[in-house]
Amino acid sequence: MALLTVDDLRVTFPTRQGPSEVVRGVSFTLGRERLGIVGESGSGKSQTGRAILGLTPPPGRATARQLVFDGIDLNRASPRDWRGLRGGRMSMVMQDPKYSLNPVMTVGRQIMEALKFHGRLSGADKRRRALDMLDAVQIRDPERVFAAYPHELSGGMGQRAMIAMMLVAEPDLLIADEPTSALDVTVQVEVLRILDRLVTDRGMGLIFISHDLRLVSSFCDRVLVMYAGRMVEELRAADLHLARHPYTRGLLNCLPDLDHDRHPLPTLERQADWAR
Amino acid sequence: MTPLIDIRDLDVRFTAGASQVHAVRGLSLTVAEGESFGLVGESGSGKSTVLRAICGLAPTWDGTILIGGRALPPRRGPEFFRQVQMVFQDPYASLHPRHTVDRVLSEPLAIHGFSDRETRVERALEEVGLGRGFRFRYPHQLSGGQRQRVAIARALILEPRVLLLDEPTSALDASIQAEVLNLLDRLRTERGLTYIMVSHDLAVVAHMCDRLLVMQHGQGVEELTRAALRARAATSPYTQALLEASRGYTAA
Numbered sequence A: 001m002a003l004l005t006v007d008d009l010r011v012t013f014p015t016r017q018g019p020s021e022v023v024r025g026v027s028f029t030l031g032r033e034r035l036g037i038v039g040e041s042g043s044g045k046s047q048t049g050r051a052i053l054g055l056t057p058p059p060g061r062a063t064a065r066q067l068v069f070d071g072i073d074l075n076r077a078s079p080r081d082w083r084g085l086r087g088g089r090m091s092m093v094m095q096d097p098k099y100s101l102n103p104v105m106t107v108g109r110q111i112m113e114a115l116k117f118h119g120r121l122s123g124a125d126k127r128r129r130a131l132d133m134l135d136a137v138q139i140r141d142p143e144r145v146f147a148a149y150p151h152e153l154s155g156g157m158g159q160r161a162m163i164a165m166m167l168v169a170e171p172d173l174l175i176a177d178e179p180t181s182a183l184d185v186t187v188q189v190e191v192l193r194i195l196d197r198l199v200t201d202r203g204m205g206l207i208f209i210s211h212d213l214r215l216v217s218s219f220c221d222r223v224l225v226m227y228a229g230r231m232v233e234e235l236r237a238a239d240l241h242l243a244r245h246p247y248t249r250g251l252l253n254c255l256p257d258l259d260h261d262r263h264p265l266p267t268l269e270r271q272a273d274w275a276r
Numbered sequence B: 001m002t003p004l005i006d007i008r009d010l011d012v013r014f015t016a017g018a019s020q021v022h023a024v025r026g027l028s029l030t031v032a033e034g035e036s037f038g039l040v041g042e043s044g045s046g047k048s049t050v051l052r053a054i055c056g057l058a059p060t061w062d063g064t065i066l067i068g069g070r071a072l073p074p075r076r077g078p079e080f081f082r083q084v085q086m087v088f089q090d091p092y093a094s095l096h097p098r099h100t101v102d103r104v105l106s107e108p109l110a111i112h113g114f115s116d117r118e119t120r121v122e123r124a125l126e127e128v129g130l131g132r133g134f135r136f137r138y139p140h141q142l143s144g145g146q147r148q149r150v151a152i153a154r155a156l157i158l159e160p161r162v163l164l165l166d167e168p169t170s171a172l173d174a175s176i177q178a179e180v181l182n183l184l185d186r187l188r189t190e191r192g193l194t195y196i197m198v199s200h201d202l203a204v205v206a207h208m209c210d211r212l213l214v215m216q217h218g219q220g221v222e223e224l225t226r227a228a229l230r231a232r233a234a235t236s237p238y239t240q241a242l243l244e245a246s247r248g249y250t251a252a
Ligand SMILES: Nc1ncnc2c1ncn2[C@@H]1O[C@H](COP(=O)(O)OP(=O)(O)OP(=O)(O)O)[C@@H](O)[C@H]1O
Pocket: A013, A014, A015, A020, A022, A039, A040, A041, A042, A043, A044, A045, A046, A047, A048, A060, A095, B140, B141, B142, B143, B144, B145, B146, B171, B172, B173
């Protein structure tokens, strides 16, 4: 049985020019696997992730014909149900980690808070687990970062603090929105290994939003491609180079390449009918 | 020839509660006028701090920072920011939450006495691929990559001589990234701009930068030319590990 079923998800915001539908009928199912979402900047990837967790910012509205997580109908979930699910069984690493972390609470306390779903742990146990998690995401100096406030961290450290916070709770579903975009590649590999183990050993379902095509094709099992609020293509990650949609094909061609010098880089000629 | 940017023995420390962080330790680098210089390295190694120190945003520092052969005044005034602009790594934090995109872009123009503001704002948005529809939005009404593009537009709008770019395309998909990189390249050729660019994407650095410095633990560990990077001719173990890991994910 699928861990997550999303059917005809739509997200709409009111704007000066009238309602703007930024997610337009997205449907997919997720098993205990690594599902990548790639797509153009502004195509609705983050809003898709937030809507699944019921976190569409007002005045935006999200609707879906079906939204089912592990047999639970999220369309009918009460605020109380949501509180039991979010942060414990399903969580999201936000794209702007330093903005999403609480600026006036130390990183360590925020990670310990995330452990409240884990029954009764002593303060010392929570501290131990938080420090271990910081260590696992390759923080060099876990004690200092534990005691630090978000603004005292570098970009990549903030990103890893947020990952640590979401992972200590050992969720069944993790939506990770550009989780490694600020990490150098050596650290990135280690963070991906943790995610990988959670999927393979613990059966977590992972939605991995990223614009890094090389990474998605080597790390994920399947990839969804979004353009202008729609899913325009679904591929096995390893087959990304066989993409058919002109947006996806164009994307691969735009990447700078360590081995070849290409100035200027090719760009996309976007066609109006891609957005239909 | 004197380099346009000359940093010698830069040291930056932060005090946070009881602990001290020695974020940059005796770093030196020079960048010639019209050159594009890359900074890469470990997360937390001090890359952003170097750029912030140039802009006068590091609390306590030691060493010398010369621009055009002259020491910088302790407080960087409007004259400095007319010449040097920075694109911050974290666009959310650098855009005022209650200012529309229009205000973010027109305010610096007003401060520096530009007259044709209307045209400049429209052009700046267009250059980063944002249509008119975005002009009166607030930062929270934008996607991550759209915010990053507003931050780039803001830095470009004053036509500075030097751009300090901290992971400027990290939130952009490949197609928009290509457009932004081409724009930066074109501006450098046409106007002789000078860049320092931080990126963890070695392909982007090889594409954009003539030379680069690899940082670890607040220090420069190795300086490379573009050709050496492309040939993977790194001598330090850390740079070699970076090159290896940039091939993509392989399960352990
Ligand atoms: N409050 C809002 N009001 C109006 N439009 C909004 C609002 N919030 C987001 N949007 C729009 O919704 C669209 C989808 O945004 P989303 O953040 O999901 O994009 P994304 O695919 O994650 O892009 P990126 O890769 O740049 O992060 C964007 O075009 C954005 O401008």
